[in-house]
Amino acid sequence: MMQQHKAHVSFFPMPQSDELLDSVVYRYHQLAGHASPRQTFNELFGKFCQVVPKLMTNHTSHLLAKVPPHLFKERQDILAKHLLLPALHRIFGENHIKQAILNTESGARFGTDRIYYCCHTLLLQHSLQCCPLCIQEEQNEMGFAYWHRSHQLHGVATCHKHGCDLIQNCPYCGRQARHPRSMELPESHCLGCGKRWLPTYSFSESVNRLANLAYVTCNSGKMEGTDLVLFAKVVSAITGGNTAAACNDMEASYGSAYFKSIYQKEKDVRGDWLKDAFHREKFNRGEFGPWTLRFRRYSDLLMAVDNLFGSWADFDRYAVNYRKTAA
Ligand SMILES: [Zn+2]
Ligand SMILES: [Zn+2]
Known part of the structure; x- marks a missing residue:
């Protein structure tokens, strides 16, 4: 029993509603004060890859053995609440979704799983997106902001909650909201040029209905x-x-x-x-x-x-x- 307890990390952040698994891991990385992503990934997933993966879809068995057991009752909990698999159920046939679910367990390559990789362009925007108003609210309430799962699907251009445009690249300097090699959380300002991000509204109301559909499917379980x-x-x-x-x-x-x-x-x-x-x-x-x-x-x-x-x-x-x- 003691042995098993020792295997757990001493703490792990509480995953938030609609939070991408990647985001929870980035928060752990920051709170643990690790100098390099290598340390965090080795610890949580037992593997490391050179580029910080955007979708941590496999090696969840290792992760489950590492995090305090009350956080996720079972693997299904991570898949349904923090990965994009519920969105894929609308687009994958029965065999593919079964394979995708199976692949989340371990897999040879860590990071973006092959089955996700193949449909990367289908499913995702080029890089992680965030909403400036969600960031403001979360920072005020909890002291940090996180990456939302339903903000990331291809075709989602606005925040389902606030209706404003999502930010993928800084409107001032063009830097990606999350630098591809970093474990950054969304901030109220650009980490490149330092300018504060303000909400903009570029699309018709019908575009926000698409954001709502994405939110509903991500949270359908x-x-x-x-x-x-x-x-x-x-x-x-x-x-x-x-x-x-x-x-x-x-x-x-x-x-x-x-x-x-x-x-x-x-x-x-x-x-x-x-x-x-x-x-x-x-x-x-x-x-x-x-x-x-x-x-x-x-x-x-x-x-x-x-x-x-x-x-x-x-x-x-x-x-x-x-x-x-x-x-
Ligand atoms: Zn928002
Ligand atoms: Zn900038």
């Missing part, structure tokens, strides 16, 4: 895979096959500034991108794998659900009915 073939069929049924018209609606609703901000130069959103996103040949044949995920983005899913169904619950209802009628 659900981790069974969705049938994506069904998703494509339902989208096709509700649009009457006219996905091009739906694309026009979406462009009008979210505005070109939104598309420009989330896709940057990578994707041309003119034309029928919805059909392209959900009706790939491989995907229709059911051979849906991480490599085909590259062509799609989480934002595609968020926009389709918001624009065509209104909410996840309405989408689910529609899908159930569709399945019944089709059977």
Whole structure:
């Protein structure tokens, strides 16, 4: 018993609501006063990699053995509350989500897991994002701010709670909100130029609905895979096959500034991108794998659900009915 107790770290920060696991680890790193990330990672995950991983999705078994047992009842607790797996359940098939869950246990490479890595561009923004008003509130209430899970999904441009723009790069000097090699927590000012970040509002209200959808799915606790073939069929049924018209609606609703901000130069959103996103040949044949995920983005899913169904619950209802009628 004593032996087991000794194996635990002497303290570990209490994970906050919707806090990314990475963020909890950064807080531990700061509180422990470790000089290098190597020490923190070796201690908590039993492994180290040269670049500070953005998503600590594997080696959670090692972590669980290290942190005080009351913090997480079981591994499922970390997965459901502090990783992005609940968001993936909307986009991964049943086998992929099972594999992803299994991979969180250990895995050869520490850090961003292969299954996440393959869909990195699908799921995430380029770097971690934060909300200047959340930071202010958290610092006032608790003395620190943290990285929110639901702020990180691709297609999320505003804070679901405050409606202001999320910050990915400092608007003054362009430095990333979190330097890729650092274990920084979000601050009320830029750690590069020192200027204070103020809230800005660049998008229409409909863009904030997407942020809400992301928040809801991250906090749904659900981790069974969705049938994506069904998703494509339902989208096709509700649009009457006219996905091009739906694309026009979406462009009008979210505005070109939104598309420009989330896709940057990578994707041309003119034309029928919805059909392209959900009706790939491989995907229709059911051979849906991480490599085909590259062509799609989480934002595609968020926009389709918001624009065509209104909410996840309405989408689910529609899908159930569709399945019944089709059977
Ligand atoms: Zn906020
Ligand atoms: Zn700056």
